[in-house]
Amino acid sequence: MLETFPKITLWDVIDILIVAFLIYRIFIYLSQTRAIQILIGLLFLLILSVIAKFFHLYTLSFIFNNLITIGIFALLVIFQPEIRRILARIGEKHFGIFSSEEEAEKVIEEIVRAAAAMSEDRIGALMVIEREVNLDNYVEAGTAINGEVSKELLITIFWPGTPLHDGATIIRRNKIYKAGAFLPLSLNPNLPQTVGTRHRAAIGITEETDAVVVVVSEETGAVSVAYTGKLIKDLDPQKLKKVLKGLLVKKAKEKNSFFSLRRSKSEEAA
Incomplete structure (x- = not known):
């Protein structure tokens, strides 16, 4: 009796666990986006x-079979923003992280000073x-500046x-790369x-x-x-300042520590 069942090895268990984890993470990610509503609709179909196949409803079965064929291509279009975000996360590279904690804190200080001044004068800003x-693939237009980050x-x-x-x-990093750029608007229906x-x-x-984006409201002067x-x-x-340090300085420390460790290992090898 037991011989009819395939032998399950440790690698089979690992394989199943990895697939289960990936499916779980995808569902968790989609649950935080508008795509979950579309996914629920597709599961319903x-x-x-x-049910149509079970009860031999041939006309409905024919319609649903064709919908599934078309649906494969429709999914790529419907979930295009989510697919792009996932691929962006997978393909992350070190572009904008500050090279040191001091550099990060200097930039943060200038941003905070500028935000405070613009808040007081009700000047709208998006930094x-x-x-x-x-961000080159997400930002439209914009004028190249390449100037040091400063309040002025x-x-x-x-x-x-x-x-x-x-x-x-x-x-x-420590430069104002572009100004006058246009960003993609959020499509979150819960806003x-x-x-x-x-x-x-x-x-x-x-x-x-x-x-990370710092926003100054033109109407109220509120900073977000x-x-x-x-x-x-x-x-x-x-x-x-506290929020920006929590989001940026820790990353700068991690990157600085990584390069220091790599440099010391190179010196030991030499």
Whole structure:
């Protein structure tokens, strides 16, 4: 009796566990996006297809079989944003991480000072800090700046009436890489109606990448930080600095430690 069952090895168990884990992680990721609603609808259609075959409902079976064939291509279109995000996470490279803790803290200080000044004067701003995912594939247009990050330059860029004040500023390491750039807007249906275009753009780019965005509201002067599709609102300069350090300085320390370790190993080998 037992001989009819295939022999299960340790590698088979490992294989099953890996597949199960991957499916679990995909479902967890999709549950945080609008794609889960589409997935539930597709599962419902699949159940109906099985029922139609079981009861020999030939017309329905024919329709569902053709829908499944078309659905493979439709899935690629429907889930295109989610697929792009997953591939972006897999293909992360070290582009925008600061080379040292000191460099990170200097940039953070200038951003906090600029945000505080613009908040007081009700100047709208959208400052995107690039981390590990390169933003070139997500940012449209924009004017190359390549200037040192400073309070004065940031305020000049966002000053009302200047050609670049309506777009986003991209900060790459200790440089203002681009200004006047356009970001993808968030399509999250759960966002309140009160969330404006500037904040939707901030949330949108953080849904697509691992960037951190500082937003200053033109209407209220409130300062917010967006990351991983979330928004932390109403930050004073002290809280803003604390949030940015938590998101950026730790990464800088990790990268600095990695290069120090690699350099010391090279010296030992020599």
